[in-house]
Amino acid sequence: MKKSIALVLAVILLAGILCTALAEHYHDWRLVDTKITTGSNINIAKPNGCIKLSNPHIHWKYPITTKRTYLCFSCQATKQIKTTTYSREHCPKD
Numbered sequence: 861m862k863k864s865i866a867l868v869l870a871v872i873l874l875a876g877i878l879c880t881a882l883a884e885h886y887h888d889w890r891l892v893d894t895k896i897t898t899g900s901n902i903n904i905a906k907p908n909g910c911i912k913l914s915n916p917h918i919h920w921k922y923p924i925t926t927k928r929t930y931l932c933f934s935c936q937a938t939k940q941i942k943t944t945t946y947s948r949e950h951c952p953k954d
Contacts, residue, residue, distance in 0.1 A: 886934060893929040898922050904949060912953040919949045 901920040909915055927942045 887937070888933040889930045889939070890933055891928060892931045892938075895927045897925050897927075898947075899925065902946075910951055912951050917952055919951050921947045921949045923947075 899922055901922050904919040904921065905916075906913075906919055907916045909917065910919070923944050923946055925942065925944045927940055929938060929940050931938050
């Protein structure tokens with residue numbers, strides 16, 4: 861009797877895990893919006909100068925943030941993925 865109850869519970873648990881995995885598999889994510897923003901300059905001190913300018917000075921770069929919004933066409937769920945990269949380093953001599 862105990863073995864049959866354990867077997868039934870194991871089958872129910874396995875079915876629940878399998879259904880959850882299949883439900884996640886059938887999302888139909890599509891990109892619906894992309895926003896790109898730039899932030900404030902980040903200053904980088906060059907106390908010994910650089911290859912273009914030998915005296916002490918400051919370089920700068922700025923963050924570029926991309927936010928992509930996806931919509932699941934199956935269940936209408938949304939998710940956002942946000943990534944940040946940086947521009948190249950700028951020198952006053954550029």
